[in-house]
Amino acid sequence: MDFKRVVVTGLGAITPLGKSVAEYWQGLSDGVNGCDLIKQFDAAKFKTRFACEVKDFDPTNYLDRKEARKIDRFSQFALIASDEAVKDAGISKDNVDVDRVGVIIGSGIGGLITFQEEVINFASGDGTPRFNPFFIPKMILDIAAGHISIRHGFRGPNYAVVSACASATNAIIDAYDTIRLNKADMIITGGSEAVVSAAGVGGFNAMKALSERNDDYKTACRPFDKDRDGFVMGEGAGILIIESLEHALARGAKIYCEIGGGGASADAYHITAPHPEGLGAQNVMRAALKDAGMKAEDIDYINVHGTSTPLGDIAETKAILNVFGEHAYDLNISSTKSMTGHCLGAAGALEALACILAVTKDIVPPTINHFTDDPELDPKLNFTFNKAQHRTVNAALSNTFGFGGHNASVIVKKYVA
Missing domain, CATH: 3.40.47.10 (Thiolase/Chalcone synthase)
Incomplete structure (x- = not known):
C-alpha cells in the first residue's frame, strides 16, 4: 500500500516552563527547573510537597469566564495549546476541509481535580445528591478532543487515547496512521494532564512513586543520577498539527519536520x-x-x-x-x-x-x-x-x-x- 507522508505544521504548548512553545523551548534549552512548592492545594501534610505546576495560570486570560468554569483544568490546557497550534499552522476554513480535519488527544487520567471536588462536596453535605451538572462532561478524558473540535468546527475523526503515561504518544501514532491511510487530511493531536491535587499526589505517594526530597525540591528530579528517588509530578499540554505532505504543500504551510514512524x-x-x-x-x-x-x-x-x-x-x-x-x-x-x-x-x-x-x-x-x-x-x-x-x-x-x-x-x- 502506498502510504502518504505525514508532516508537522503547527505546535502549541502550556508547560511548567512557560505558557507557549517559545517559552517552553527557551526553558528546555537553558536547562530551567520548573519545580516549586505546590500552590494548588495545601500539601503540608503530604510526603511530597512539590511539583512542576504551570505557573501563574489564569484560564480567563484565554477563555471566557463562564466557559472556563465548565471545563476542567486539563481541558483548559488542551484548548489553550490547541489555539496556539492552530494559529501557528495558519489553519482557516478557507484552506482546510473541516470534514477531513480530526482531533485525537491523549490523557492518562482526565478530570481528576473535578472528580475530587465533587466527591468532597457530596461527602461534606447532608447526603442529598447535589452535583454540578457539568461534573461528568468536565471529568471524562475524551472531552478535551470534543472541546477542540467544537471550538474550531473540525468534523473529522475525534476521540481520546488512554494508555497511562504513553497516552499522548499513542494519540500521535493514531493520528499519523489516520493520515497516512488517507482517512483524514489533518489531525490536531497530543495530550493534556492536570492532576496536581490531593488525590493525585496522595495516590502516587501511596505507591511510593514520587520523590520525597522536600528539603531540596529544586533538584528532586534526577534522571540517571545515583541518588534519584522517584519522579516529580508535572502538568500541562502539548499539541501538534500533523497533515499529509501533499495537503501541507497545497496550502503553502511551513513544515517543521516529518513523522518517520511509531x-x-x-x-x-x-x-x-x-x-x-x-x-x-x-x-x-x-x-x-x-x-x-x-x-x-x-x-x-x-x-x-x-x-x-x-x-x-x-x-x-x-x-x-x-x-x-x-x-x-x-x-x-x-x-x-x-x-x-x-x-x-x-x-x-x-x-x-x-x-x-x-x-x-x-x-x-x-x-x-x-x-x-x-x-x-x-x-x-x-x-x-x-x-x-x-x-x-x-x-x-x-x-x-x-x-x-x-x-x-x-x-x-x-x-x-
Whole structure:
C-alpha cells in the first residue's frame, strides 16, 4: 500500500516552563527547573510537597469566564495549546476541509481535580445528591478532543487515547496512521494532564512513586543520577498539527519536520514496575524503527522516558544498549522530565515537541540535576547532563512508558522535499 507522508505544521504548548512553545523551548534549552512548592492545594501534610505546576495560570486570560468554569483544568490546557497550534499552522476554513480535519488527544487520567471536588462536596453535605451538572462532561478524558473540535468546527475523526503515561504518544501514532491511510487530511493531536491535587499526589505517594526530597525540591528530579528517588509530578499540554505532505504543500504551510514512524508494545510483566531488562522498551523502539524503515544508526537523539525512578532509568538504558549496540555511544540521550517533571498523559506530546524542535534547531536539551554518576549505568553513554549540546539532529526518537506495561515510541526526522 502506498502510504502518504505525514508532516508537522503547527505546535502549541502550556508547560511548567512557560505558557507557549517559545517559552517552553527557551526553558528546555537553558536547562530551567520548573519545580516549586505546590500552590494548588495545601500539601503540608503530604510526603511530597512539590511539583512542576504551570505557573501563574489564569484560564480567563484565554477563555471566557463562564466557559472556563465548565471545563476542567486539563481541558483548559488542551484548548489553550490547541489555539496556539492552530494559529501557528495558519489553519482557516478557507484552506482546510473541516470534514477531513480530526482531533485525537491523549490523557492518562482526565478530570481528576473535578472528580475530587465533587466527591468532597457530596461527602461534606447532608447526603442529598447535589452535583454540578457539568461534573461528568468536565471529568471524562475524551472531552478535551470534543472541546477542540467544537471550538474550531473540525468534523473529522475525534476521540481520546488512554494508555497511562504513553497516552499522548499513542494519540500521535493514531493520528499519523489516520493520515497516512488517507482517512483524514489533518489531525490536531497530543495530550493534556492536570492532576496536581490531593488525590493525585496522595495516590502516587501511596505507591511510593514520587520523590520525597522536600528539603531540596529544586533538584528532586534526577534522571540517571545515583541518588534519584522517584519522579516529580508535572502538568500541562502539548499539541501538534500533523497533515499529509501533499495537503501541507497545497496550502503553502511551513513544515517543521516529518513523522518517520511509531511503535507500540507491552511489557506483560507488572502493573507498575518495568521489565528489568527493558524488554518492552526494546520491542517498542525496534517497532518504531521498522515502521519508519530506518536503521538504529539513523537516530541521533533519544528523548527518553527517564522519570528518575530507581528501576525505570536502568531498564530503559539496558534497552537502548540492546537495540542500538555500539551506535548507542554516538547518540545524545536526555530526559526533559528533569525540567518539566513527569506530565503523565501529556508527557509524550511535550517530549515529541522537544524532539521536533531538536530536529529543527539542531540543539539537544539537557538532563539537568545530575550530581553523582550511577555505577549501574554505562559511563560511555551521553546523557547530555546539565547543559544543552549543539549537534546535527537528523532524526529523534521519543520514548514513553505507562503503568500497565504500555510502551509507545515515535520518530521525527528532518523534512526533505
